[in-house]
Amino acid sequence: EAGVTQFPSHSVIEKGQTVTLRCDPISGHDNLYWYRRVMGKEIKFLLHFVKESKQDESGMPNNRFLAERTGGTYSTLKVQPAELEDSGVYFCASSQGTGVNSPLHFGNGTRLTVT
Amino acid sequence: SQQGEEDPQALSIQEGENATMNCSYKTSINNLQWYRQNSGRGLVHLILIRSNEREKHSGRLRVTLDTSKKSSSLLITASRAADTASYFCATGDLTGTASKLTFGTGTRLQVTL
Numbered sequence: 001e002a003g004v005t006q007f008p009s010h011s012v013i014e015k016g017q018t019v020t021l022r023c024d025p026i027s028g029h030d031n032l033y034w035y036r037r038v039m040g041k042e043i044k045f046l047l048h049f050v051k052e053s054k055q056d057e058s059g060m061p062n063n064r065f066l067a068e069r070t071g072g073t074y075s076t077l078k079v080q081p082a083e084l085e086d087s088g089v090y091f092c093a094s095s096q097g098t099g100v101n102s103p104l105h106f107g108n109g110t111r112l113t114v115t
Numbered sequence: 116s117q118q119g120e121e122d123p124q125a126l127s128i129q130e131g132e133n134a135t136m137n138c139s140y141k142t143s144i145n146n147l148q149w150y151r152q153n154s155g156r157g158l159v160h161l162i163l164i165r166s167n168e169r170e171k172h173s174g175r176l177r178v179t180l181d182t183s184k185k186s187s188s189l190l191i192t193a194s195r196a197a198d199t200a201s202y203f204c205a206t207g208d209l210t211g212t213a214s215k216l217t218f219g220t221g222t223r224l225q226v227t228l
Contacts, residue, residue: 021204042219093157106158
């Protein structure tokens with residue numbers, strides 16, 4: 001089976017610009033998560049979708065971040081406008097069950113650099 | 116300090132030796148998981164141990180969990196160069212939502228020939 005795919009793998013943008021990250025989960029996985037790791041710090045939870053619904057978005061840093069999962073398939077994460085502190089690696093993961101009891105399958109991440 | 120802190124931050128060993136990584140956490144947990152990340156790749160799930168378990172094995176991996184000390188260890192036996200990667204523990208906690216895993220900052224393991 002195909003794994004979790006993320007696009008693009010790298011993105012370099014200027015402060016104030018907009019960037020949209022895309023994640024295609026494993027087919028049949030209702031649960032989709034976004035995580036990010038900034039500057040060698042710990043990997044932090046951003047949000048969790050169950051199908052097209054946002055189950056938990058408590059980790060979203062501010063309203064410059066918008067995540068969508070229309071139709072319950074792929075998901076996008078838009079950062080608008082981007083700030084320097086948004087630089088980091090954004091990971092998407094999917095699972096069949098909830099994260100606590102089901103392992104997460106991660107994509108390779110999108111490395112975002114804001115200059 | 117952070118939930119899910121790994122120790123050491125970096126570890127360098129020779130092929131064939133054993134590698135031990137430790138993880139400490141702060142809150143009550145449902146389970147603890149270990150993930151591996153090769154450079155530039157995503158995290159790969161290695162093993163999950165539930166809060167009522169004390170030890171679990173998977174191939175060359177052995178994980179222990181001590182909930183009284185809020186700590187876990189990951190032992191990789193007979194290490195190989197291919198084991199070179201960063202290793203993260205992640206906790207699924209009892210408070211908050213079941214979907215949210217809390218990761219540590221990881222241990223970078225280097226296995227040399």
